[in-house]
Amino acid sequence: xxxxxxxxxxxNEKRYLQECIDTGWISSEGPFVERFETAMAERVGRRYAxxxxxxxxxxxxxxxxxxxxxxxxxxxxxxxxISCAAAVVRNGCVPLFVDADPRTWNMDLDRLxxxxxxxxDRKGNRRLKAIMAVHVYGLPVExxxxxxxxxxxxxxxxxxxxxxxxxxxxxxxxGGFGALSIFSFYPNKLVTTGEGGMVLTDDPPLAxxxxxxxxxxxxxxxxxxxxxxxxxxxxxxxxAAVGVAQLERLDRFIERKRAxxxxxxxxxxxxxxxxxxxxxxxxxxxxYWVYGVVLSDEVAxxxxxxxxxxxxxxxxTRPFFWPLHEQxxxxxxxxxxxxxxxxxxxxxxxxxxxxxxxxxxxREEQVDEVATTLLEECRGMDARHGGGGRS
Numbered sequence: 001x002x003x004x005x006x007x008x009x010x011x012n013e014k015r016y017l018q019e020c021i022d023t024g025w026i027s028s029e030g031p032f033v034e035r036f037e038t039a040m041a042e043r044v045g046r047r048y049a050x051x052x053x054x055x056x057x058x059x060x061x062x063x064x065x066x067x068x069x070x071x072x073x074x075x076x077x078x079x080x081x082i083s084c085a086a087a088v089v090r091n092g093c094v095p096l097f098v099d100a101d102p103r104t105w106n107m108d109l110d111r112l113x114x115x116x117x118x119x120x121d122r123k124g125n126r127r128l129k130a131i132m133a134v135h136v137y138g139l140p141v142e143x144x145x146x147x148x149x150x151x152x153x154x155x156x157x158x159x160x161x162x163x164x165x166x167x168x169x170x171x172x173x174x175g176g177f178g179a180l181s182i183f184s185f186y187p188n189k190l191v192t193t194g195e196g197g198m199v200l201t202d203d204p205p206l207a208x209x210x211x212x213x214x215x216x217x218x219x220x221x222x223x224x225x226x227x228x229x230x231x232x233x234x235x236x237x238x239x240a241a242v243g244v245a246q247l248e249r250l251d252r253f254i255e256r257k258r259a260x261x262x263x264x265x266x267x268x269x270x271x272x273x274x275x276x277x278x279x280x281x282x283x284x285x286x287x288y289w290v291y292g293v294v295l296s297d298e299v300a301x302x303x304x305x306x307x308x309x310x311x312x313x314x315x316x317t318r319p320f321f322w323p324l325h326e327q328x329x330x331x332x333x334x335x336x337x338x339x340x341x342x343x344x345x346x347x348x349x350x351x352x353x354x355x356x357x358x359x360x361x362x363r364e365e366q367v368d369e370v371a372t373t374l375l376e377e378c379r380g381m382d383a384r385h386g387g388g389g390r391s
Contacts, residue, residue, distance in 0.1 A: 068129055256360050
């Protein structure tokens with residue numbers, strides 16, 4: 001089976017881990033934590049970085065640091081991972097969903113503008129406080145319009161750059177936008193620590209707030225007397241050591257990802273019934289964190305059926321995100337609804353989209369095998385069902 005992802009750990013990872021073991025610094029107090037934070041902050045042009053246990057924890061801390069009140073509302077793209085909605089809900093807030101753009105798969109900015117105008121201009125909604133801008137799969141959200149809308153309506157922006165290590169938007173590093181930004185270091189990310197995340201900001205009080213919340217809200221003078229409840233969201237020195245080693249080779253990883261994406265596109269161009277990812281937009285070139293494809297409506301069956309066929313031929317895949325507005329847990333909580341026709345793009349992406357093996361360890365011959373297999377399956381299906389063509 002060609003795995004959907006496999007990290008590369010052949011740099012200084014072993015050396016730095018050995019250093020942790022030799023010195024005995026394995027907890028969150030070790031020096032690699034600060035070293036990792038400093039390196040990430042410098043990479044994205046931020047003043048402060050706070051390393052945490054995972055990307056979900058980073059989102060929760062970012063929203064908590066904003067001081068939102070219970071019942072406040074946060075705009076979130078519906079086409080993203082559940083962590084985004086979970087962070088909103090766990091802070092006592094309410095998510096408002098926006099559909100996806102059919103080409104970039106990110107939040108549709110026209111729909112965002114319409115939502116804000118409706119909620120604030122027409123309804124006078126004073127509980128709407130923030131926008132979570134989530135970059136999806138390889139192309140970022142165009143941040144300039146998001147920031148302009150946020151400024152117009154007095155909203156805070158949290159940038160979810162979990163998948164965008166090394167990516168830029170309008171020439172500025174992703175992770176450098178908004179009041180706060182976050183990264184994830186899960187094994188399928190370009191920089192991995194196994195599990196891990198980070199919150200970044202340019203605001204000193206927000207940075208200090210995140211550090212306090214990360215560490216159980218211990219007080220400097222009276223450590224075990226607590227004025228509020230924080231979290232144990234610390235990252236270990238061992239994890240940070242791996243992160244430092246990974247970050248040293250981020251540019252190499254980006255080159256591998258983009259070469260993989262170009263090769264897939266060249267091999268799959270003209271594949272019947274398949275929408276390939278955009279190579280670029282006016283504000284960013286695709287980094288191909290993953291290589292996603294979307295089956296056209298003419299293709300019989302859905303993404304799950306195609307993934308099953310590919311698995312039978314030794315090709316690992318993964319489905320696209322399932323829309324937040326359709327998540328059973330949010331429906332049961334009354335935080336969403338299945339109103340027909342409100343989010344057609346996200347619903348179609350979830351049912352027709354999946355991504356191919358895309359890890360930094362993927363070899364060229366494996367890319368060729370995956371592409372050839374997908375082509376054969378699509379052409380065979382096209383022949384059986386009377387044509388179709390690329391969407």
